[in-house]
Amino acid sequence: MNKILKKTIKATKKLRRKGLIYIGDNINLKAEVNSQFIATIVEGLNIFMEEAKYEVLKNNKERLLHELVISGFRRDDLIYNFSFDFKMSIIKEFIDIEDPELVDGMYYFITNYGNLRELYRKALIQIKEEKFKNLIFN
Template sequence: MDKNLKDTIKAAKNLQREGLIYLNDNVDLEVEPNYQILIMIINNLKKLMDREKYELVKNDEEKLIHELALLNFNENDLINDDDVEFMENMTREYIDISNPILNRGDYLFCPILYKLFEIYEKASLQIKEGKFKNIMF
């Protein structure tokens, strides 16, 4: 067996043991994330940006997404490009950046509700199928 494939399978099995993914043990090696974990990540995203910062980046979608992603890290955190990219992708995929709500000098960005609802349905199905324990419902 190819060493890269063997290492990939081993890494996937470790993620499955940690409860982060479900790995279907068949020839196709089907993998799906634990949607309960994904929901927790989305719900814990920092979605509040001060008005001044928002005014500086509101006309540049990529800068806005980048700044929202950076809100999820503390000043003293050791972060790398992969961490920032992951948070940017989460923001891009699940947060509505087009219609923030101004509240007391800060802009609040809300999750895209239909996407969140779809993930809740997938998480519920995974629990019913016995792929993961119920850790949030």
């Protein structure tokens, strides 16, 4: 068997044992991320930026996103060591970067609650389908 395929299968099984992804019992090897895991990450985000820095970056969305990813995750965060692209996708999907709130010289980036609500809906479906244990709806 190809070494890359073996490595991928081992990594996938490890993520499944940790409850982070669901793998169907078919040959398609389709993996599904645990929506409860993503919701926990989003709930823990507290992203803010100094007013002067935001004013410089606000017209360049890619640079702003890059800076939010770098500054938005602390060493003790659950996904600190995850890929930059994964963290960027979390911010793009769940944080409103268009209209942050200015409070005492700091811009605070607010969660997009419509997207978070949809994520909770997916999590409930995954639990109902018994793909994952109920970890956050107690």
